[in-house]
Amino acid sequence: MTIGLEHFLVLGALLFGVGLYVALAKRNAIGVLMGVELMLNAVNLTLVAFGRFVESEVALSTSVFVVFIIAVAAAEIAVGLALAMVVYRNRDTINVDRVNLLKW
Amino acid sequence: MDGVGHHLAFWSLAVITVGAALGILVSRNLIHAMVMLILSFIGVAGLYLLLSAEFIAVVQILVYVGAISVLMLFAILLTPRAARDNAETAMRYPGLILMGLVIAATVFVALETDWGAVREEPVAESARIIGQSLINEFVLPFEIAAVLLTAALVGAVALARRDDEDIDAHEQSLTLEGREDSGGSS
Amino acid sequence: MPEIVLSEFAGLSLPDWIDALIRIVFIVALMTVNALALIYLERKILARFQQRVGPTRTGPFGMLQSAADALKLLTKEDVRPTSADRWVFELAPYFAFVPVFLVFIPIPWTETWIVRDLELGFLYVFGVLGLNLVGVVMAGWGSDNKYALLGAVRAAAQAISYELPMLLVSVGVILIVAARLTVDGGSAFGAVNLNVIALEQTTTPFILLQPLGFAIFMIGALAELHRPPFDMPIAESEVVGGYFVEYSGIRWSFFFLAEYTALLLLVVIGSTVFLGGWNFPFGEDVGLGLQVLLTIAKTSAVIFILFWSRAVLPRLRIDQLMAFSWKVLLPFSIVQVLANAIILAYGGGEWIIGITSLALLLLLIGLVYGRARTLSRGAGRSLNKQPARPRLITAHDPAGGD
Secondary structure, three states: OOOOHHHHHHHHHHHHHHHHHHHHHEOEHHHHHHHHHHHHHHHHHHHHHHHHHEOOOOOOHHHHHHHHHHHHHHHHHHHHHHHHHHHHHHHOOOEOOOOOOOOO | OOOHHHHHHHHHHHHHHHHHHHHHHHOOOHHHHHHHHHHHHHHHHHHHHHOOOHHHHHHHHHHHHHHHHHHHHHHHHHOHHHHOOOOEOOOHHHHHHHHHHHHHHHHHHHHHOOOOOEOOOOOOOHHHHHHHHHHOOOHHHHHHHHHHHHHHHHHHHHHHOOOHHHHHHHHHHHHHHHHHHHHHHO | OOOOOHHHHHOOOOOHHHHHHHHHHHHHHHHHHHHHHHHHHHHHHHHHHOOOOOOOOOOHHHOOHHHHHHHHHHHOOOOOOOOOOHHHHHHHHHHHHHHHHHHOOOOOOOOOOOOOOOOOHHHHHHHHHHHHHHHHHHHHHHOOOHHHHHHHHHHHHHHHHHHHHHHHHHHHHHHHHHHHHOOOOOOOOOOOOHHHHHHOOOOOOHHHHOHHHHHHHHHHHHHHOOOOOOOHHHOHHHHOOHHHOOOOHHHHHHHHHHHHHHHHHHHHHHHHHHOOOOOOOOOHHHOHHHHHHHHHHHHHHHHHHHHHHHHHOOOOOHHHHHHHHHHHHHHHHHHHHHHHHHHHHOOOOHHHHHHHHHHHHHHHHHHHHHHHHHHHHHHHHHHHHOOOOHHHHHHHOOOOOO
């Protein structure tokens, strides 16, 4: 059996699922960010796999998309970590359950 | 991709990547989770190499492992008391169910869809093609990404920066404490 | 691209994995010998600068001193603090060591002596060297020691800050190479290849075109390697040795090995990119022997300058270090890249780039010198106003609660 597109897609799905769980269920804000990064990685992996295996008009346009996703992920992590730092400084915790001032 | 080397590389990288991701899931210590996340990033970079996307692999190492992970480690080191706790919230079981559903749905779609003709040979010189598309077809998104990065950078600095008054007050309290201490000792 | 197969030397054609094995053994031997030699040379050279003689007892001229030290380290007990985070503590040396080992791959020692000729060699080097930092932070956290943690935070901050200007000035060089490669309608693909960069320097090394680039690259290398005057992460008088305080024996020597190997590698990369590597001034036709000698000579000269700076320069403060990177080096390197791009895009000659870069370098030196002058004057005045001694005498003064 050759290693084909499906292998990478299933792997991406597994990574995405784990990332989703980590982002939803972890208590620590930095842990949540880790989950988000994991999900982005899964999507990137899927996109690169499509670029490798599927014929398209513009070659490797998926890889260009991946470059954009990585740039946006860097921006997201910078802002996210800054937010975590501010929350920690003001409330002395980064437990997302206890940051609930705006909860109804 | 059907050589022994390809099989070996894919399966070992897959085990490393998913295993490390599961490590993040079960780990209760944030630093352990971080090390697992870095392992997972490296595994994904290896998979990119397997997919002949050298440029993406190098960027993955450079940005994810070299910059993002180090930033996160930095944030963990700067939030010492809160950092060791990485337990789950009450969303654990809904999260597990959702994770199962998402994985099942995506795997079903991935296996059942006909993805069309398979390209046998990878595209050569991927870095050149990516670079050219970035400044030809995708120049507008490229510029927008640049603006976004600048905005994010400014935003992050503005968020993380303490006001000058705060710093002054903080330093004043420090010097006052220092004086009291030395006064007591003399 | 030419690519060496070591097994060809013996006139044999060996399978890939034996070839890979030979290369790995070669690299490991080189790493060990290099670290031992550099430690000995550093002690000798520093001793000369401080009017001492350095190690003399072990072997001829004390040359076996570092071998004896290594033997001592290997037989030492491997101590782990009870409160340490076990896995993080024990894995950290490998995380610090393996990336440095991997950086050997795209380094062109001569035209053909390359482990693997990577098309994206330059990016690869910086990406993989960044991994090193993970090991450092793991060591700092895992030791459960305040000094180690402080050292790790300092190392992380320093490495992140100085990687940027280093990469940006290297982009300046890559722009020139790309412009040369595309001059006949060719493709710029390969401008990031370290060997191609060396190949472009047969007549002029890039230090003449990018003096500012070389200066910033070397300052960045000093900071990345935690060498004086940028050794705050491992400063004995401030953080008692930094992130590897708690390590001993073989794990400690892993950190040391990584550090000295990284020193060699960054200097070799610097001399390949800016000093012409194996190429300048004799070109490609001189044969392997002379090319190796050229690489070694350039590397040794730069390493000597690094040791020299250790002997003569005082340590900076960490806030000065960060400010120097973000407020001085980063703007300068961005201006350098922009200037290169504009000049090349409008078809200016390469000598214009050289002059621009030289002017920027002089401006940088002037700024630093002027700032140092004003700072030292200010310090002198405040010392005159408030001498340190009377504070002790006023201890009995009822008004002064000091």
